[in-house]
Each structure stands twice: as structure tokens, then as C-alpha cells.
Amino acid sequence: MTAEVQKYTLEQIEALEVAPGFEHEKLEGWVPSLASDEEVRDALEKAFDYRGDVTITTKSGDKIEAYVFNRQTGATLQDSFITYFAPNVNGKLKMSYAEIARLEFSGKDRAAGKHWEDWVKAYNERKAAGEKDIALHPDKLE
């Protein structure tokens, strides 16, 4: 949520010409401190927003690679949990916040570096150089 929008009234929003966007946090490689319950909650909220895998080390010492796509927060860490997909595992998996000892934003942030401005710049440069069939292509899945 951006403070700039929050200060507007409904009438101002209706009259808005250019609306603020969202800042993209650089989280790739980040290892958050999980010293307090609040830090655990904040870190997992960011993991939910993150467009890459994270590596979770559980309190029992297991290391799990996970794409966190849901979180449900309860009154305590025990009754708060994440839901995630792990590579090479078919179904959805679930883990309580209380089981998590360490979190690392280890996977590539799939939302980073795909700036529209970069495409515009690259397109104009390639066009000026006489290039044909200019395109961005999806990453290979294998």
C-alpha cells in the first residue's frame, strides 16, 4: 500500500489523472532475521508476494525449496501457516510458521528486471539498428 494513495479522498481518486504504481522490493538473496514473531510474520508476508522460490530451513533441520502462494495468519505462529509448491512434488504442501527456523529468498525473482522502460529502450535501439522480428521470448522451462 502506498501512502500517497491512502491520503486521497474518494473524490480525489475519481479525479486522479496519473495514479501511483507499486514499488518493487529487491528481495533476491535476502535472509530475513526471524528473531521475533513479528519478524517471522513480516518475512512470510514478503515470501507470499515474492515471485521466486524461497529456501526454508525447518527447526528439525530439513531444507525445503518452496514457492509460497498462500499464507493464513492466526493468533499465534503455531496456527499460522504457508501453502506452497515444491519442485518435483505434485500436490500443495502446508507448513506452520512455528516450524520455520530460517528463510532465504534464494530463487530468481521472476518479476525483477522486466521493466517496461527497458523494453521500450531496447525496442527503439534494435529498430534503429534495422533489426527485424524484434521480440521478447519466454524463459525456457527445462
Next chain:
Amino acid sequence: MAVPISQMWTVASYVLKKRFSGQKRYPLVLMLEPLFRCNLACAGCGKVQYPPHVLKRMLSPEECFAAVEEAGAPMVSIPGGEPLLHPQIVEIVNGLIARKKYIYLCTNALELKRRIHEFTPSKYLTFSVHLDGQRDHHDFSVCREGGWDLAVDGIKEAVKRGFRVTTNATFFDGTDPNSVRAFFDEVMDMGVEGVVLSPGYSYEKAPDQKHFMGRARVRRLFRAILSNRKPNWKFNMSPLFLEFLMGDRKYECTPWGSPAYNIFGWQRPCYLLQDGYADSFKELMETTKWEEYGVASGNPKCANCMVSCGYEPTAVIEGFGSLKGFWGMVRGTFSKYKDPHAQKLLAEWKTEPHAPLVQIETTNRSLEETNA
């Protein structure tokens, strides 16, 4: 309006039935995303930004049918990702036709011409082809030169084979309304049933987009585009929604009108906003804090949204749910929306060499006055 009578009747009777049964919240269109993988890599698209192991996952036909039956909506839109990359998409489509659901298969059509022979024409099936304007605008928008030509080949082949086809465009800041109007002429000449359009949205997951078109600017753009209509233009949308875009109506979002189901589950609260997932449709409807969404809620994430998936259900429910709304819909269907001010707006519109998806500039003029 280009929607066939049978579809209108199905939707109208569904809305009336829900209204008479006292049901307050019900879906009109299920947004069924069977996969996120795509054969385009549009800059700024938030839908495809997942690790490979997630992009490889797909809903099975059985999961799709279960979701459709659970939601009970009369219409099913199948976006993605690119649905034609799903190896069982034909089975999914045929299963939904057998269930008498009106399907909008949303495709970028790069694969349409090659795969069209696998499908059978039906009044229940419409190919909703993503075309963001004229050739250059579309190719630039999807970051692929030649994309427009492939899509148009697919459209022409589908029309020739007797399929229902619409085009589906999202317009962002920088859009040239004169070009959009020329685009309407072009697609009507291709023989499509109608045009579907929507303003873009300030999608939180889109990377590093600084500023978006505010509501006033959306209204001004769509007033320029949609006023003084040509007689041959057809829209596969509620006329009331188009009036909302032009600034003639004030609507609130109906976020449960287009619920989304995908590989993660039932998306809260809507197709565009991702605030978590529910395991069942019942759970989605009963446990989502709906009052926290929509412009009136004050939720900044919803502040600028005027997108069809939230506001067209409002228009459709009004259109089929009250005599006043129905009359507005009938009148809108036949109106050309004569407007000299909009004509002047069009004539004086400053065009840009290419229409960037976002407005990148300072926010000093963010609350400037508008004539819209």
C-alpha cells in the same frame, strides 16, 4: 450488442433467479486459468512471473469441471497463461460445452490457426482473441513483432470455419483513441462478432511500473473512443459498462462477479488482486472480507481499477436485475452516443510514437483537473 439472444436469455434468467431467491452474492463469469505458461513474454505482465516448476503445472480437466460446477456461473472465461498450450484444452472445452456453459477461450491466437481443426463450432464457444489495437500497437504491447499477423490469421480461419470470435483489448495510458477507432473498423471487417475492451489496471505484481492511468484519464480516453460510434461497431459487452467507462455511470466493483480459479485454488478476492487463496468456492464466498475491496472501501489496491472483471458484473446485474437498468441497456444498444465535445477531444488528441503501457513521469500533475 453482439451477444446472441440465447446467451442473453441464459444470463438474464440466471440473474433474475438469484435475485428472486434473495442471494446477495453470486458469480456471473468464472475465470478459469488452467495454466500460467505462455508463449508470449509481455513486459509488465504479472501473470507469467513464476518459477519453471510452477509454470509447468496445469489443472486437469476434472479439476476444471469440478470448479465450474462448484461456482455454477453461466459463463466461463478461460484465460491464463495461454490456454492453447494446455495439452488437454480441447477436452476441457468440450466438457464445458457439454455442461452448457458459455465459454470465452482467451487466446493470443499464435497457435489458433494450427489448432482450430481440433475444435467444433458451437454457440457455447467463443474464441476471445487478445488484440491490443492496430498491428504496431499490438506487436509493441505484446513485445513480439509479427504477433498481430499470426493472431489475425487465426481469427480469419476461425471466422471462416463458423466459430464465434471476439477480440479482446486492454488499453493503457498513452493509447491513441483515433487508432483504437480505426482498429474497430479493421476487426469488424474481419467478421468478428464483437469487441471486448477494458482499461488496464495498476497490477501490483507488474514489475517496476511507476504510474498508471487514473480514473479521470480512463474516462476521458474511453469517452473519446466510444462516443460518436460507427453503425457497424459491435461490442460483446454490456452497454452499461461502456457508459461507466465513458463516465456516464458511477458503479461499485462486484469482486465476486468474476471469481478466479487456478492451480493455487480460489483466488481472493478477484482475478486481478492476489490476497491469498481459498480451498473451495464456498470458502471463498463466505470467508473473503468483501467489504475491504472496491473503490468505496478505501483499499488503495482497488483505487484506480475500472476493469471489466469487477465492473461489468455490476453493469450486467443492473441491466438484467431492474426495469430501469434493462431500459438503459436497450437504449445503449442502439445509441451512437453523439458527443461534439468528444469529437473535439479526438481531433486534438496528441499521439505518441508508441503507446507505452505506463505513464513514466513525475506525479506533479497527479490531481490535475480534467474535462472528462
